[in-house]
Amino acid sequence: MAASLPVAPASVLGADPDPSFAELLAARSHLSMHAHDGLMVEEVPLARIAAVVGTPTWVYSAGALRRRARALKSALDGAGLRASVHYAVKANTSLAVLKVLADEGLGADVVSEGELRAARAAGIPGSGIVFSGVGKTERELRLAIAEDIAQINLESAEEAEALSALATSLGRTARVALRVNPDVDARTHAKITTGRSENKFGVAIEDAPALYARLAALPGLEPVGVATHIGSQITSGMAAYRAAYARLAELVQALRAEGLPVRHIDCGGGLGIPYRDEPAPMPEALAGAIKATLGPLGLPVMLEPGRWIAGPPGLLLASVVLQKQGTNRRFLVLDAAMNDLVRPAMYDAWHGILPVGPVDFVAPASPADVVGPVCETGDTFARGRALPSLKPRALVAFLDAGAYGAVMSSTYNMRPFAAEVMVDGTRFAVVRDRQTYDELLGGNRLPAWLGGAP
Numbered sequence: 001m002a003a004s005l006p007v008a009p010a011s012v013l014g015a016d017p018d019p020s021f022a023e024l025l026a027a028r029s030h031l032s033m034h035a036h037d038g039l040m041v042e043e044v045p046l047a048r049i050a051a052v053v054g055t056p057t058w059v060y061s062a063g064a065l066r067r068r069a070r071a072l073k074s075a076l077d078g079a080g081l082r083a084s085v086h087y088a089v090k091a092n093t094s095l096a097v098l099k100v101l102a103d104e105g106l107g108a109d110v111v112s113e114g115e116l117r118a119a120r121a122a123g124i125p126g127s128g129i130v131f132s133g134v135g136k137t138e139r140e141l142r143l144a145i146a147e148d149i150a151q152i153n154l155e156s157a158e159e160a161e162a163l164s165a166l167a168t169s170l171g172r173t174a175r176v177a178l179r180v181n182p183d184v185d186a187r188t189h190a191k192i193t194t195g196r197s198e199n200k201f202g203v204a205i206e207d208a209p210a211l212y213a214r215l216a217a218l219p220g221l222e223p224v225g226v227a228t229h230i231g232s233q234i235t236s237g238m239a240a241y242r243a244a245y246a247r248l249a250e251l252v253q254a255l256r257a258e259g260l261p262v263r264h265i266d267c268g269g270g271l272g273i274p275y276r277d278e279p280a281p282m283p284e285a286l287a288g289a290i291k292a293t294l295g296p297l298g299l300p301v302m303l304e305p306g307r308w309i310a311g312p313p314g315l316l317l318a319s320v321v322l323q324k325q326g327t328n329r330r331f332l333v334l335d336a337a338m339n340d341l342v343r344p345a346m347y348d349a350w351h352g353i354l355p356v357g358p359v360d361f362v363a364p365a366s367p368a369d370v371v372g373p374v375c376e377t378g379d380t381f382a383r384g385r386a387l388p389s390l391k392p393r394a395l396v397a398f399l400d401a402g403a404y405g406a407v408m409s410s411t412y413n414m415r416p417f418a419a420e421v422m423v424d425g426t427r428f429a430v431v432r433d434r435q436t437y438d439e440l441l442g443g444n445r446l447p448a449w450l451g452g453a454p
């Protein structure tokens with residue numbers, strides 16, 4: 001049920017005010033503020049989840065995941081593209097999330113044995129799986145061959161030679177695509193741009209024709225296409241995508257002129273989401289950019305979106321431990337920390353923070369620094385954020401934390417991994433148990449010479 005509550009004040013920081021609570025809510029249709037139950041995900045009050053599961057807890061909306069998977073596919077269909085979507089598993093590896101997306105017919109883009117196993121465990125067939133990554137081990141390549149996955153995206157000449165030798169020794173032929181680095185600037189955070197020549201990913205586009213010919217000549221390999229991925233959280237429009245895809249199109253024409261077979265093009269991921277008030281790139285725009293640049297080739301395309309699918313449907317639910325008055329600063333100290341959600345510490349990322357209680361939602365707001373209890377100054381989620389005065393045990397939600405949230409958490413400061421919950425309509429379920437202290441300590445062993453069992 002939508003909020004019929006007054007609009008909370010925007011940030012008091014001035015020139016570029018943060019979005020108000022009401023604006024944040026309005027842009028996220030799986031969230032609503034109920035006058036009695038507080039902030040809800042679909043039909044489930046977050047306060048109920050906190051009462052049953054505790055905090056910190058990741059909460060995912062199955063409905064929002066399904067809607068986004070469908071929206072992406074319909075944008076691609078609408079542009080008349082023959083396209084397959086391979087969800088980038090790295091964004092969120094929860095089996096429940098993967099199962100929802102598998103049920104929507106999505107394939108997977110994986111970068112490790114663990115991700116390949118997770119995708120298979122969720123029921124994604126090998127024929128829907130693409131394996132990317134700059135350093136796949138022999139063990140991982142063996143598994144990829146055994147699972148007969150759709151394609152292995154090769155990122156170097158060295159990897160091509162190694163895979164050829166391995167596949168030949170196994171008496172198999174591996175379908176491969178060549179990941180090229182088009183040397184375009186995706187104009188995103190320096191730590192997550194991948195398509196510049198100085199980045200470690202892919203092979204230089206100038207070297208691609210010769211290497212593709214080599215793939216065709218090597219035993220045990222069947223080159224089926226070319227791939228690229230220029231970076232993540234791309235919100236600067238379609239120019240970088242267009243530049244990269246135009247280079248891919250030229251490459252494909254050059255390969256065809258040499259009589260080399262190209263069956264499809266892997267366009268990568270990277271579509272950004274509005275965490276704060278960034279312009280929201282729509283899948284229709286990406287589909288249009290693909291159509292305009294690659295459409296004339298008449299080939300099927302593959303996409304590898306991670307964040308766009310899994311980001312907005314997830315949040316991190318946390319409790320206030322205490323509110324501390326510092327020198328000219330108010331600190332809201334939470335039970336969640338940088339070990340749970342590392343993006344603010346790692347990339348200075350901005351996440352919307354909403355109070356969960358209906359009373360807190362409409363109470364007067366003033367600037368607060370929102371921090372965790374970890375012993376690092378970087379354990380700061382937000383500075384000067386307009387929030388009401390919150391009592392110990394009040395709940396807050398970090399928005400858009402479904403992608404690169406739980407997957408990047410650690411147990412730093414001996415803090416267990418948080419629980420994960422999925423909401424679907426009126427029901428919710430724990431989809432990953434909170435790590436226990438026994439599990440947290442369990443992997444430790446004392447050698448005999450320190451008193452451990454011989």
Ligand SMILES: Cc1ncc(COP(=O)(O)O)c(C=O)c1O
Pocket residue numbers: 088091109132133229231232233268269270271304305306307308403
């Ligand atoms: C090869 C590859 N494909 C897809 C993705 C998914 O990116 P995003 O979550 O930005 O869509 C990544 C991560 O950036 C990647 O490295």
Ligand SMILES: N[C@@H](CCCC[NH3+])C(=O)O
Pocket residue numbers: 090192232233343347403404
């Ligand atoms: N982990 C990054 C994105 C990296 C994308 C993976 N190649 C983030 O949280 O924004």
